[in-house]
Amino acid sequence: MKLSRRGLLRGTFQGSAAVMAIPFLDCFLDNHGRALAATGQPIPTRFNTFFFGCGLTTQLWVPKKTGLDYEMTNQLKPLEAFRKKLNVFSGMRAIVDDSPNIQHWSGLACSNTGIPPTKVGRFDSKTIDLTIADVISRGARFKSVAAACTGDPKESYSSLGGANTLPAEPSPMALYTRLFGPGFQDPNKTDWKPDPQTMLQQSVLSVVADERKSLMKKLGPTDRTRMDQYFTSLRESELQIAAELRRPDIVAKVTIPPAPGEVPVNYSLPTLRNVTPLMARLGALAMATDQTRVFNLSVGQPVSTIFVPGDPFGYHITTHMEAIDPVLGYQPRTAQYNVYSMEFFAMMLKELDAIPEGDGTLLDHSLVFAFTDVSFAKIHSLDGLPLMLAGSASGRLKTGYHIAGNGSPVTRVGLTAQRAMGLSVAEWGSGSMKTTAAFTELLT
Amino acid sequence: MGRKGILVITALLIFAATDGGAAWASGSDHVVGLRRLSEREYRNSIADIFGKDIVVQGMFEPQVRMDGLLATSAAVLSVTPVGFDSFSKMADRIAIQITGDKFRGKLVPCTPKSTKGADDSCAATFFSHYGLLLFRRPLTADELKAQVALAHNMAQSTGDFYSGLRYGLAALLQSPNFVFRYEVAVPLGNKTYTLDPYSRATRLSYLMWDTTPDPELLRAADHGELNTTEGLDKQVSRLMASPRLDTGMRAFFTDMLELDNFDQVSKDSLIYPLWSVAIASSAREETLHSTIDLALHENGDMRDLMTTHKTFINRSLAVIYGVPFSFDSDWVPYETSPDSGRSGILTQVSMLSMFSHPGQSSPTRRGVALMDIFLCEPTPTPPNNVDFSQVNDPHGLKTKRERLMAHATNPLCASCHNHSDPIGLSLEGFDSIGERRLSENGQPIDLSATLQGKTFKDGTGLGQYLHDNPKYPSCLAHKLYAYAKGMDTQDVPTSAFSAAYKSFVGSGYRMRALIKGLVESPDFFNAPAPVAEASADHSKLALH
Numbered sequence: 001m002k003l004s005r006r007g008l009l010r011g012t013f014q015g016s017a018a019v020m021a022i023p024f025l026d027c028f029l030d031n032h033g034r035a036l037a038a039t040g041q042p043i044p045t046r047f048n049t050f051f052f053g054c055g056l057t058t059q060l061w062v063p064k065k066t067g068l069d070y071e072m073t074n075q076l077k078p079l080e081a082f083r084k085k086l087n088v089f090s091g092m093r094a095i096v097d098d099s100p101n102i103q104h105w106s107g108l109a110c111s112n113t114g115i116p117p118t119k120v121g122r123f124d125s126k127t128i129d130l131t132i133a134d135v136i137s138r139g140a141r142f143k144s145v146a147a148a149c150t151g152d153p154k155e156s157y158s159s160l161g162g163a164n165t166l167p168a169e170p171s172p173m174a175l176y177t178r179l180f181g182p183g184f185q186d187p188n189k190t191d192w193k194p195d196p197q198t199m200l201q202q203s204v205l206s207v208v209a210d211e212r213k214s215l216m217k218k219l220g221p222t223d224r225t226r227m228d229q230y231f232t233s234l235r236e237s238e239l240q241i242a243a244e245l246r247r248p249d250i251v252a253k254v255t256i257p258p259a260p261g262e263v264p265v266n267y268s269l270p271t272l273r274n275v276t277p278l279m280a281r282l283g284a285l286a287m288a289t290d291q292t293r294v295f296n297l298s299v300g301q302p303v304s305t306i307f308v309p310g311d312p313f314g315y316h317i318t319t320h321m322e323a324i325d326p327v328l329g330y331q332p333r334t335a336q337y338n339v340y341s342m343e344f345f346a347m348m349l350k351e352l353d354a355i356p357e358g359d360g361t362l363l364d365h366s367l368v369f370a371f372t373d374v375s376f377a378k379i380h381s382l383d384g385l386p387l388m389l390a391g392s393a394s395g396r397l398k399t400g401y402h403i404a405g406n407g408s409p410v411t412r413v414g415l416t417a418q419r420a421m422g423l424s425v426a427e428w429g430s431g432s433m434k435t436t437a438a439f440t441e442l443l444t
Numbered sequence: 445m446g447r448k449g450i451l452v453i454t455a456l457l458i459f460a461a462t463d464g465g466a467a468w469a470s471g472s473d474h475v476v477g478l479r480r481l482s483e484r485e486y487r488n489s490i491a492d493i494f495g496k497d498i499v500v501q502g503m504f505e506p507q508v509r510m511d512g513l514l515a516t517s518a519a520v521l522s523v524t525p526v527g528f529d530s531f532s533k534m535a536d537r538i539a540i541q542i543t544g545d546k547f548r549g550k551l552v553p554c555t556p557k558s559t560k561g562a563d564d565s566c567a568a569t570f571f572s573h574y575g576l577l578l579f580r581r582p583l584t585a586d587e588l589k590a591q592v593a594l595a596h597n598m599a600q601s602t603g604d605f606y607s608g609l610r611y612g613l614a615a616l617l618q619s620p621n622f623v624f625r626y627e628v629a630v631p632l633g634n635k636t637y638t639l640d641p642y643s644r645a646t647r648l649s650y651l652m653w654d655t656t657p658d659p660e661l662l663r664a665a666d667h668g669e670l671n672t673t674e675g676l677d678k679q680v681s682r683l684m685a686s687p688r689l690d691t692g693m694r695a696f697f698t699d700m701l702e703l704d705n706f707d708q709v710s711k712d713s714l715i716y717p718l719w720s721v722a723i724a725s726s727a728r729e730e731t732l733h734s735t736i737d738l739a740l741h742e743n744g745d746m747r748d749l750m751t752t753h754k755t756f757i758n759r760s761l762a763v764i765y766g767v768p769f770s771f772d773s774d775w776v777p778y779e780t781s782p783d784s785g786r787s788g789i790l791t792q793v794s795m796l797s798m799f800s801h802p803g804q805s806s807p808t809r810r811g812v813a814l815m816d817i818f819l820c821e822p823t824p825t826p827p828n829n830v831d832f833s834q835v836n837d838p839h840g841l842k843t844k845r846e847r848l849m850a851h852a853t854n855p856l857c858a859s860c861h862n863h864s865d866p867i868g869l870s871l872e873g874f875d876s877i878g879e880r881r882l883s884e885n886g887q888p889i890d891l892s893a894t895l896q897g898k899t900f901k902d903g904t905g906l907g908q909y910l911h912d913n914p915k916y917p918s919c920l921a922h923k924l925y926a927y928a929k930g931m932d933t934q935d936v937p938t939s940a941f942s943a944a945y946k947s948f949v950g951s952g953y954r955m956r957a958l959i960k961g962l963v964e965s966p967d968f969f970n971a972p973a974p975v976a977e978a979s980a981d982h983s984k985l986a987l988h
Binding site for chain 2: 103121142143145146151152153154160163164165166167175182200201203204207208210211214215218219220223225226227229230232233234236237240250266267268305306309310311312313314317397
């Protein structure tokens with residue numbers, strides 16, 4: 001077994017941090033080759049989120065049976081090809097306690113922070129993707145990357161806390177440029193050498209970083225927190241440059257395609273069907289080449305304005321305006337929009353599963369956390385939020401199950417995801433959502 | 445700016461570095477406001493400091509609307525890793541252009557002893573000149589030293605003086621001192637605080653011109669002139685007299701009227717094949733053009749914004765307005781006819797289309813938005829478990845009014861819908877893209893509405909209602925105040941606001957009187973007392 005300098009550095013960082021990352025230590029210990037790429041380098045485990053607005057229709061998506069042999073339901077059908085690599089969680093509750101149920105916001109914030117938000121558009125703590133990125137992203141070029149299939153950079157649910165969210169890349173071209181434009185080090189390039197320009201950039205950043213001390217002492221506590229975020233961001237750029245100066249050591253079996261060019265990006269269904277796979281593919285390639293280990297994809301905002309051409313209302317308004325069909329017992333047009341959400345999710349999984357890695361695929365070395373803002377959108381219900389985890393996180397999570405949460409807090413899924421990603425967190429969430437009960441039956 | 449101009453400022457600088465910079469360096473001051481530059485502010489600043497030929501290319505982090513204004517969020521948001529990466533790359537791209545062959549002759553104010561190595565004296569001249577303009581205050585001695593040292597090392601390691609300047613300038617451009625506007629308070633005595641002269645210059649300039657303070661304003665700051673009534677008035681009059689006031693007020697009205705929404709407006713091309721990106725950008729421009737014309741060029745009564753027949757149109761808008769386009773220039777003044785149903789800003793395509801669904805108009809969305817924008821009255825969100833299907837019409841036979849009236853049967857719904865729907869219902873004569881219509885689903889549309897005890901009809905009636913409602917000019921003034929200070933509209937203190945509002949009313953609601961009254965009111969530059977020292981531990985907790 002070869003110990004890389006990078007691996008050792010990681011170990012040191014993690015040793016001094018509050019949370020320990022186990023997967024990398026596993027990589028050192030693993031002699032079976034399972035987690036190793038062709039070059040003998042460990043394959044990192046990646047974390048993804050997939051956000052879709054307006055929930056699903058309970059009676060159309062929740063299987064009656066639990067466990068492995070649950071029956072395929074109408075709304076899960078688009079995911080059938082990935083059923084063996086997927087866990088679906090029904091009956092999970094976002095419990096807001098004394099905080100308000102902020103429409104189309106509380107549910108998503110509870111799911112990805114474990115804490116009921118106090119204001120719309122703000123997170124009361126760091127979101128799960130960045131919590132995980134703190135542990136798994138060292139060495140990757142970008143700590144995390146977000147993309148919005150509808151073209152609005154604000155449709156990102158990744159945040160260090162507060163009103164700031166990490167802006168999402170708003171088009172395939174923007175995402176491509178960020179990932180594979182200037183600064184990209186192609187791991188397949190044979191004559192690789194560090195770019196001297198990049199080294200000079202380090203000196204620039206260090207001069208800017210030196211301003212920190214004199215600035216901080218002039219600030220009040222709130223602005224100090226904001227300035228801290230600025231300097232944390234600067235630190236991330238330093239790490240990014242450091243990554244760009246190292247020979248990339250993950251040799252992926254992928255080739256980077258030429259730039260996608262400008263394509264239409266908007267809220268209409270046909271456009272989204274074109275853009276979503278493009279975005280997902282670029283994200284998958286970014287992870288395969290270790291540009292990032294955390295990728296967040298969103299299809300629309302919680303108040304989803306996705307629309308089928310010819311429908312004057314669009315998704316969100318339909319969820320509220322459409323009557324429940326007395327015979328069917330649900331809202332048929334809303335239900336169709338729900339299915340589109342699952343089709344988009346399937347598009348993302350397909351791209352992840354299309355990239356071979358080690359003895360499996362990129363999806364097998366990933367965990368994808370799919371979440372939404374409501375269960376029954378019509379009444380903004382937070383009971384029974386549909387949550388899913390796809391991929392086995394390099395074998396750390398058993399897959400193929402339908403788990404019935406029976407009203408237990410949504411935080412159990414987030415906690416399970418963090419454990420599967422190797423974080424040694426004992427509990428997660430606040431108030432009634434504070435939990436220590438990960439779904440241990442799924443963890444290997 | 446030519447080299448001669450640069451030398452003049454540099455001379456001023458050498459004086460300033462020993463004097464005006466003292467406040468920042470001494471530590472007796474406190475930062476009471478920290479506002480992230482908006483994309484426009486950033487672009488305008490770069491263009492004014494380095495010239496319009498410098499290309500600024502990159503992503504800017506979005507702002508978030510808070511309490512009606514994006515400007516408010518500038519005082520709350522920070523810089524994320526994605527945003528920093530973009531600032532950093534933009535900084536370098538800008539610095540490359542300025543120090544490159546094409547522009548260095550014009551923009552670098554001195555000639556190095558040799559282009560192949562360091563020249564600390566020339567570098568110092570360069571950084572003190574641009575440091576003042578970028579940081580909106582003179583660099584401290586330590587800051588200048590650090591810049592010169594960076595340029596020195598870079599020049600030596602690359603064997604190129606201009607590379608040294610490039611990296612040093614890139615550092616200035618991504619410094620928090622540039623990407624944030626610092627508002628620095630100094631004690632005034634008797635436990636009160638006021639903004640220091642450079643922060644005053646900065647606040648004035650970004651409010652009135654949407655850009656960084658120009659050399660004359662910095663000079664006035666340096667000489668303490670902005671702290672005297674006479675000196676302040678002289679500078680304010682100068683800023684007001686410039687056509688650049690248009691730029692500043694365009695920025696304000698873009699924010700207040702929520703015109704940024706246009707970036708995300710999608711229309712269903714099956715239902716509205718007429719709609720295009722060109723119409724969207726034209727509609728936005730129409731609103732800005734006509735608003736600025738009334739407010740600044742005509743020095744009109746701002747209440748007339750609600751009723752005026754005067755506007756400007758281009759070829760794209762002529763299609764929607766049903767006007768034969770036979771003009772030979774791009775934009776032409778246009779007067780809507782009384783029978784067109786259009787008068788005032790509320791009946792422009794921008795307002796009508798922004799607050800609609802992709803395939804249908806929405807009286808509720810229009811009502812909620814316009815109450816918030818023009819009357820500063822946000823509508824509460826509906827209850828979580830409300831069943832909207834009772835107001836839906838599965839067979840599509842009713843008008844929206846009939847559907848919305850169903851809300852009246854539920855007192856919980858009625859309390860809010862009675863608040864916002866009347867505005868929206870009176871605008872139902874216009875569809876989702878702002879085209880006129882007289883019937884919906886084959887039935888004539890009833891455009892009458894009753895709001896807060898007043899009954900009116902259609903867009904014209906609504907305009908007159910708002911024109912006569914004193915809450916509208918008051919809301920406009922509150923928003924300008926909040927915009928200038930980067931605060932919540934609802935937190936604008938009545939006492940501080942009253943002097944400015946009085947001059948606004950006294951002038952017959954002229955925008956210029958409002959601006960001048962605001963920036964010259966005695967407490968416009970008053971600052972809150974600095975918050976007591978937070979422990980270092982606290983700030984760490986907040987981060988991690």
